[in-house]
Amino acid sequence: MLLAVLSGFILCALAPWLTRSLGDRAGWLLAILPAGLFAYFLGWIPEVIETGAVTLQYPWIPGLDINLSFLVDGLSLLFALLISGIGTFIIIYAGGYLHGDPYLPRFYAIMFAFTAAMLGVVLSDNLLTLFVFWELTSITSYLLIGYHHEDKEARWCALQGLFVTVAGGLALLAGLLMLAVAAGGEYTLSGILASDGLQEYPFYTAMVLAILAGTFTKSAQVPFHFWLPNAMAAPTPVSAFLHSATMVKAGVYLMARLNPALGGTELWFYMLGIFGAVTMFTGSFMALRSTGIKAMLAYSTIMALGTLTMLIGIGTEAAIVAAMAFLLAHALYKAALFMLAGVLDHETGTKDITRMGGLRRAMPITFVTACVAALSLAGLPPLFGFIAKELMFEATLHGGALTTFTTVLALLSAIMIMAVAAIFALRPFIGARTETPKSPHEGPLSMLIGPVVLAALSLVFGVAAFIPEAALLQAAVTAVHGRPVDFHLYLWHGVNVPLLLSAIAIVIGLLAFRFWDAVLAGFRRMPFIDRLGPERGYERLMDGLVWLAEWQTRVLQNGYMSNYIITLVLTTVALTGWTLFVHTGTAIPLGDINVRIYEWFTVGLILAGALFATITGSRLTAVAALGMAGFGVALVFVEFSAPDLGTTQIMVETLTVILLVLVLYRLPAFVNFSSPGTRLRDALIAASFGGLMTLLILVVHDINVAEPISDQLVQWSYPEGHGRNIVNVILVDFRALDTLGEIFVVGLAAIGVYAMIQLRAEDRRQ
């Protein structure tokens, strides 16, 4: 299992090389990996049906108790199969779609990393690894959406997707941590699902809202849905993959996964039910308004995501069954439709569906496949989409407090999606042949195999619904609902309310298709809808962030040296001063003064040197005064038992004076640049800092946080270090690495000085 999840990352490193050496056929060869994974996950089905759920553990960071543990049950297996199965066709498809693209090697590399991350999300048992994989999908999808990185628009769209999903990811992290705390420090999903009483956790509301912030942004729920249509900037194979089985489904996966643990409360019911239903409606409405073939499909994905969220929220047995069936149906038809949209775009050279027409002769296979897949989207028999839609109506009709609300929105959505499906399947193919930028012909095998197989599966699963039911959906529903549910999928449910609703949707939807031009014209007369979206809010927020960053850079990083120092000094004084005040109050211990008479002389020497250096107007005087202060410091060292320091200080001080005299002599004389007001301000700032340091010394003197280690060093000095000068032993033995670092610093400084002097010599030669 570990290898299965991580193999994508391994192939990610090899893919560019393979693609370069294999050329056009790389897609077929690389597809072996996801195909193999698909077969591997198929092999898990019998065990999952028998035992329900299997967990596997591999230690990862044992010290932190983080395991790479995997949870294989019906839900994760359903997702893993969709990811690897559809992934196989996407990889093959990309070889045809991006034929001859110079970035194809890079594309495959990111694609495999993305697939692996997605598998990691749906199979992880540990919350933290789940989160890591979750963020990895955000990052890799950012790279995929921004694939045409030389296009500014694509970069912007990719960044928007990244910001929205990563912002949600942060909230999700908080939510997951709360979840782990609520479950008593349990970080595994299997453990959390087994623990009760999460609903009674005091921060239940905050926890659910944080987790939903993550899943709603990821799964493009209103009001965060705007990033998904923009993600169409990606090449079509990526869109097909992102929309059908991965990325946006990650949010749905997590909600479904946590449904047994968190669901069953009013908060969960209303949040998911209302937001899901509104998203469903918004998605279908926007789909009907679009003319771009990919935009249409992108909005219909939002519809599907909303439906899934709503069904999980309703949470009855029927709703969960409907959700899982809908998930499968949607993945199958959406991947097929997106790939077909890519074929149309690729072969005709336009994405605008109103500019296509009469293509059925030129592209017969595409036409038939599009019809089958669109029938599933529309929810017509005998496709699997029909079963899913009937189940959805069944669920909304028993939707508790939200029955009317969800049923009405579901019916409206079904009508609009019916029209969208008809437009997609018929508009480009029937009617008079229109001129397209490229002369159209059938797509290559690599681009048609995926849609054909997936559309065929939609049909087979519709006619023989017991296959997916027995193989997967039973186990998946058990996982999402928390206990087994007895259900059977049939194409024909008899004449009942859902069937009636379907019929209404089909009739009105077909009417809308018939008069689509009029409908579109009607939408065009309502331009205010474009200005309504929450995308405006996103733009405002981003502009605001940039403005804030500019403002604070202008204020803090204004290029004035003194400004930086003042900021640093005042911040230090304020924070340290405050801490000092809180810690000791105003009672500052004065300690024992005990100064000998000649020591006063040394003190005077230092102070006089420092003051002269500060106030003098002559450079030489300043250097001499500095030297005076420096030698005073050396005297202090000598007097107070530090002979080594004394000698070093005297040598360094001598060198400093020589250096300063040599160099300063070449610099201009002192000029007073600042006004008396500025000088007074600076003096006050400097005095506050000096005062703080004085107080610090007085206070710190009485504080012993830990036992000093010096005594130990003294005792080791001779027996262990074989040295009689303890300071030297410390420097070259106990703290030898420190001294090595010091030597490096001095060496670097010497090289720098030498380089600059050389530079000057070169200048002169020129």
Place this chain on the structure above:
Amino acid sequence: MEPVMAVVVGILFAASIYMMLRRSIVKLVIGLILLSNAANLLIFTIGGMVRGLPPLIAEGDKLPAGGWADPLPQALILTAIVISFGVLAFAVVLIHRAYEVVQEDDLNKMRSTDT
């Protein structure tokens, strides 16, 4: 002695900050030198000041006779003195180089990276 040294260190810090806030580039260097002296004395004072007990071991003994001054701050300060001299040498040459290139010793006029 410590209270007196505390005041001395405070004055040294104040003088160094004041000098570093000046616009003349040479005064900045003087401020830097004062700052390193102030910091060294700060560590030295906090480490405790004792007279006449250098941490040296006489021939034949295993410990300094009659007690010792804390050797650890001394070791740290020794490192600091040498490093600050290295930094100072670099800074002085850098400043000199900067002056040569831009012919300006007013820090407020050296505000952008392009010259």
